[in-house]
Amino acid sequence: MGRFNYRLVAHIVGMMLIYLAGAMALPLSVSLLCHDGAQFALTFSALFTLMIGLLLRNFGGRGAAFEFHESEAAWITMAVWIAIPLCGTLPYLLTGAASSFTDAAFESFSGFTTTGSSVMELPEELPEGLLVYRAFTQWIGGLGLILFVVAILRKLGIGAGILYESEFSGTQQRKLHPRLARSVQRMWGTYIWLTAVLLTLLILTGMRPADALCTAFSTVSTGGFVTHSSGLSQLSNGSLMVVTAFMLLSGINLSVLFRLFTLRWRKIGPCEELVWYLGLFAAAAAVCCAAFLKSGNRLADSVLYSLFHIASTMSTCGFYLPQLPHWPLPVSAITFVLIIIGASAGSTGGGIKLRRIIILLRYTRNYFTRMVHPQAVVRVKVDNRIVPEVYVNKVFAFVFLYIAGIAIGAFALTLCGCTIPDAVCMASANISNLGPSPLLNNLGGALDYALLPEVAKWLLTLLMLAGRIELFALISIFSPAYWRQTT
Amino acid sequence: MVEGSLMLLCLIPALHFGDGTGSAIAVSGLFTVVVGMLLFVRFHRAVTLANKRMAYLLVVLIWAALSLFGTLPFLTTGTARSFADAFFESMSGITSTGATIFSAVEWLPSSILLWRSMTQWFGGYGIVLLVLAIVPSLGINKHSLYTAEASGADNTGKQTSTMGATLRQTLGVYIFLTAAFVTAYWKSGLHVWDAVNLTFTNISSGGFSIYNNSLERLTHFQQYITAFAMLLSGINFTMLYNLLVFRWDRMKNKLDQVSAYLALYLAAALLVMLGLRFAMGYSWGDAVRCGVVQTISVLTTTGSLAADTSTWWVPITFLFVMLSIVGGMAGSTTGGLKVMRMLILGRNVRKILRDQLHPHAVNPVRLNGTPVSAQIITNVMVIFMTFVMVIFFGTLALVLCGIDATEAIGATIACLTGYGPGLGLSGGFGCYASFTPAAKGVCTLLMLLGRLECLTILILFTRSFWRR
Numbered sequence: 003m004g005r006f007n008y009r010l011v012a013h014i015v016g017m018m019l020i021y022l023a024g025a026m027a028l029p030l031s032v033s034l035l036c037h038d039g040a041q042f043a044l045t046f047s048a049l050f051t052l053m054i055g056l057l058l059r060n061f062g063g064r065g066a067a068f069e070f071h072e073s074e075a076a077w078i079t080m081a082v083w084i085a086i087p088l089c090g091t092l093p094y095l096l097t098g099a100a101s102s103f104t105d106a107a108f109e110s111f112s113g114f115t116t117t118g119s120s121v122m123e124l125p126e127e128l129p130e131g132l133l134v135y136r137a138f139t140q141w142i143g144g145l146g147l148i149l150f151v152v153a154i155l156r157k158l159g160i161g162a163g164i165l166y167e168s169e170f171s172g173t174q175q176r177k178l179h180p181r182l183a184r185s186v187q188r189m190w191g192t193y194i195w196l197t198a199v200l201l202t203l204l205i206l207t208g209m210r211p212a213d214a215l216c217t218a219f220s221t222v223s224t225g226g227f228v229t230h231s232s233g234l235s236q237l238s239n240g241s242l243m244v245v246t247a248f249m250l251l252s253g254i255n256l257s258v259l260f261r262l263f264t265l266r267w268r269k270i271g272p273c274e275e276l277v278w279y280l281g282l283f284a285a286a287a288a289v290c291c292a293a294f295l296k297s298g299n300r301l302a303d304s305v306l307y308s309l310f311h312i313a314s315t316m317s318t319c320g321f322y323l324p325q326l327p328h329w330p331l332p333v334s335a336i337t338f339v340l341i342i343i344g345a346s347a348g349s350t351g352g353g354i355k356l357r358r359i360i361i362l363l364r365y366t367r368n369y370f371t372r373m374v375h376p377q378a379v380v381r382v383k384v385d386n387r388i389v390p391e392v393y394v395n396k397v398f399a400f401v402f403l404y405i406a407g408i409a410i411g412a413f414a415l416t417l418c419g420c421t422i423p424d425a426v427c428m429a430s431a432n433i434s435n436l437g438p439s440p441l442l443n444n445l446g447g448a449l450d451y452a453l454l455p456e457v458a459k460w461l462l463t464l465l466m467l468a469g470r471i472e473l474f475a476l477i478s479i480f481s482p483a484y485w486r487q488t489t
Numbered sequence: 490m491v492e493g494s495l496m497l498l499c500l501i502p503a504l505h506f507g508d509g510t511g512s513a514i515a516v517s518g519l520f521t522v523v524v525g526m527l528l529f530v531r532f533h534r535a536v537t538l539a540n541k542r543m544a545y546l547l548v549v550l551i552w553a554a555l556s557l558f559g560t561l562p563f564l565t566t567g568t569a570r571s572f573a574d575a576f577f578e579s580m581s582g583i584t585s586t587g588a589t590i591f592s593a594v595e596w597l598p599s600s601i602l603l604w605r606s607m608t609q610w611f612g613g614y615g616i617v618l619l620v621l622a623i624v625p626s627l628g629i630n631k632h633s634l635y636t637a638e639a640s641g642a643d644n645t646g647k648q649t650s651t652m653g654a655t656l657r658q659t660l661g662v663y664i665f666l667t668a669a670f671v672t673a674y675w676k677s678g679l680h681v682w683d684a685v686n687l688t689f690t691n692i693s694s695g696g697f698s699i700y701n702n703s704l705e706r707l708t709h710f711q712q713y714i715t716a717f718a719m720l721l722s723g724i725n726f727t728m729l730y731n732l733l734v735f736r737w738d739r740m741k742n743k744l745d746q747v748s749a750y751l752a753l754y755l756a757a758a759l760l761v762m763l764g765l766r767f768a769m770g771y772s773w774g775d776a777v778r779c780g781v782v783q784t785i786s787v788l789t790t791t792g793s794l795a796a797d798t799s800t801w802w803v804p805i806t807f808l809f810v811m812l813s814i815v816g817g818m819a820g821s822t823t824g825g826l827k828v829m830r831m832l833i834l835g836r837n838v839r840k841i842l843r844d845q846l847h848p849h850a851v852n853p854v855r856l857n858g859t860p861v862s863a864q865i866i867t868n869v870m871v872i873f874m875t876f877v878m879v880i881f882f883g884t885l886a887l888v889l890c891g892i893d894a895t896e897a898i899g900a901t902i903a904c905l906t907g908y909g910p911g912l913g914l915s916g917g918f919g920c921y922a923s924f925t926p927a928a929k930g931v932c933t934l935l936m937l938l939g940r941l942e943c944l945t946i947l948i949l950f951t952r953s954f955w956r957r
Contacts, residue, residue, distance in 0.1 A: 074848050161631045198950060362874060369871045372955040373944065374542055398870035399838050406876055409811055416804040422912070423894040440695070474842070481842045 019055030033131025040129035043096035075081030114137030115470035118226025118437030137219035166233025207240035226320030252346035253317030293330040320437035352435030418458040433469035580609030584940035587696025587792035587909030606689035612691025613822035659726040696792025703794035723789035723817025758784040790824040792909025799917025824907025888926040907938035
């Protein structure tokens with residue numbers, strides 16, 4: 003075991019920062035077009051980020067060897083996921099939109115992890131450029147920053163696979179293409195294509211282009227930042243339907259979407275997760291719709307709202323409609339389950355992921371069979387393929403960690419003065435990267451988060467990050483074995 | 490054998506009621522005996538424990554039947570207003586949960602009080618028996634749990650005799666502890682009547698009280714005695730036996746669990762003490778006493794209260810909720826998931842991290858130095874998941890019955906783990922009287938589910954169970 007490859011970490015982080023600086027050009031151009039007063043702040047942030055990136059890459063990362071060990075993969079993942087959002091706080095700080103560093107960090111991490119929890123109480127008063135930047139951070143984080151690394155760093159070779167694994171620990175996806183780089187390209191292609199189509203549709207249904215751009219970024223990345231304090235209630239019904247459809251699509255595995263759109267339907271093969279996803283969506287929406295009808299809404303409204311709400315929750319997008327201040331009990335209950343289950347594996351959404359839930363339920367069913375017939379040989383199958391025991395174990399461990407994370411997070415939140423149900427909802431909404439949770443007092447709008455003490459905001463930030471990188475990478479850097487390995 | 494124990498359980502209370510207060514109780518006692526006899530005569534040849542299905546069904550039926558017949562004293566004396574109330578109270582006793590629907594227990598006739606305490610005492614030992622009978626299916630390695638010998642070599646081929654010995658040992662320990670604590674309470678100045686009731690409910694980690702304000706009325710010394718009783722009730726009984734007969738060399742195979750149990754207890758008690766002292770302004774003396782007594786009461790899922798916990802700082806109550814989910818050691822009278830399972834779950838995460846680091850190394854999960862098989866790990870995981878799902882659906886059901894969210898979470902976890910007092914109205918010195926009958930029904934079911942470790946009951950609802 004050689005020395006810890008600091009140079010590679012510096013190189014990768016540096017590269018990412020340079021790309022981030024490039025990405026800031028988009029909000030900057032919006033800002034220049036609208037003359038919103040954020041031009042200077044955005045320009046300076048971009049330049050500063052570029053400078054740090056160049057420094058890191060050219061001095062810290064000079065002559066980096068492009069090979070690394072599993073333990074370093076966790077560090078790279080963590081370094082990227084901490085450095086990028088930290089530099090991403092600059093625009094919030096320089097425009098004065100965030101009153102403290104804590105707020106800026108909360109907003110930035112919430113963006114990159116596609117959570118969408120916000121402390122900005124009146125987003126409509128922020129400069130347009132900053133709003134676009136905020137939405138764009140979600141879009142960048144949507145596919146996972148590591149996927150971005152894999153896409154831009156061709157030199158990584160086999161290391162790319164290890165990195166890829168460290169971020170998406172164990173959803174056991176079949177790759178789109180035998181070559182990782184190729185399949186990552188395809189995923190990015192699908193993603194960009196989805197965004198473009200949604201943007202066009204939103205503009206066609208009568209949205210202002212700047213709002214449409216923000217909403218498109220928020221929807222496709224399943225982030226959930228909104229440009230107005232009243233959520234999406236400004237939207238026409240047509241736009242709402244479009245957003246609903248695209249939220250639903252964003253919760254589906256991108257590989258499946260790619261094959262769906264490129265008409266390679268045969269290659270999709272059996273896709274039980276998709277069937278479950280759609281089935282769960284239909285069932286939950288039906289119950290929701292019935293509950294809304296019973297509480298006195300019109301039929302058309304009930305159907306639209308329930309579809310919108312369930313799509314928003316299942317994809318962990320987190321858009322909300324303040325038209326419905328009082329949630330019927332069954333709806334809240336269903337919402338809570340869906341928050342924890344989350345979207346499909348390989349999508350931009352968060353949560354435990356449906357695929358893991360399927361494996362879990364099947365294993366439990368088999369377990370009952372074995373209780374009666376101890377000698378029976380029963381295996382868990384998903385999509386007609388046997389899931390190895392080792393992998394089942396990993397799924398269970400993941401869910402255990404997830405629940406432990408919610409419990410510990412909620413405990414810490416009660417220390418900050420939250421009531422128990424609020425603490426549980428907040429912890430689960432943030433670890434699942436949902437963000438604004440309709441179960442909270444103010445529908446999880448900025449009021450719920452802005453009023454929290456600083457410690458609680460940092461805690462939620464940590465939960466968002468933990469949920470986004472699927473726990474193991476975060477936990478491993480706290481594990482003594484990893485420290486022993488790297489020093 | 491199981492039928493026999495049923496008879497035993499039915500006979501002793503019945504004999505006891507002969508010298509109780511009302512003829513009503515004598516009638517219900519007699520009725521129970523008669524039905525028990527009839528069942529015994531009718532079925533005692535038909536039962537073979539070789540059939541696993543039959544075993545699960547029997548266990549559930551026995552617990553359900555005991556609770557059903559346990560309602561008779563409440564109903565015949567008219568102390569419970571409805572059947573739902575009586576069933577709730579009876580189930581709470583048999584499962585040694587300690588949740589009560591009586592807002593003022595001091596008004597109850599003394600025979601009813603003793604009946605409540607007795608059900609907990611039987612229920613407490615019942616669970617030790619139960620785990621012994623069906624433990625392999627519940628994700629606990631029976632050998633590491635009950636066999637007194639440290640290595641497996643001593644008991645190969647002697648399964649039945651080991652089982653019998655274990656039964657005798659655990660029962661002996663239970664009776665010895667009961668006698669010891671009755672004496673201790675008596676010596677400390679309590680009336681024998683109070684001493685017996687207190688011992689019955691605390692050594693079984695039940696938590697019914699004969700006073701309206703639980704332990705608060707006792708002297709501080711007596712509260713510490715109670716804490717010690719609860720602490721012991723959370724330890725594996727075979728281990729206690731070996732401790733009592735000075736066979737310390739045989740205790741090695743449970744050192745991991747017992748040290749985790751004690752460490753968890755100390756850490757939690759310290760946190761609670763600090764919370765009480767600094768966030769709630771208790772004096773150091775009160776903070777230490779309440780911390781020591783209340784934390785062990787929660788960890789062993791007993792539910793005796795040193796103070797009115799419903800008014801305590803929210804984080805402490807939340808910590809209590811989580812501790813009650815962990816519970817005491819496997820093979821004790823406590824509820825919850827058990828320390829051993831949490832240990833396995835935690836170490837499994839560590840194992841996975843190591844696997845990622847060294848994909849080709851063999852990193853077994855070890856407990857007391859011996860590797861735990863992958864089978865057992867996944868079994869433990871299934872139990873954990875089922876537990877979480879039951880908590881979730883239980884809360885959901887209670888919310889749909891019109892209970893508010895905090896209260897629903899508290900009541901579900903309190904009933905499922907066998908702790909007893911929930912959060913809000915049902916917490917502290919409060920009671921479950923304000924719940925609707927439907928909500929009481931849900932809680933009753935949760936108690937049974939929790940005591941029989943969920944799977945034993947849930948399996949009855951699977952297709953593979955009924956398929957021939």
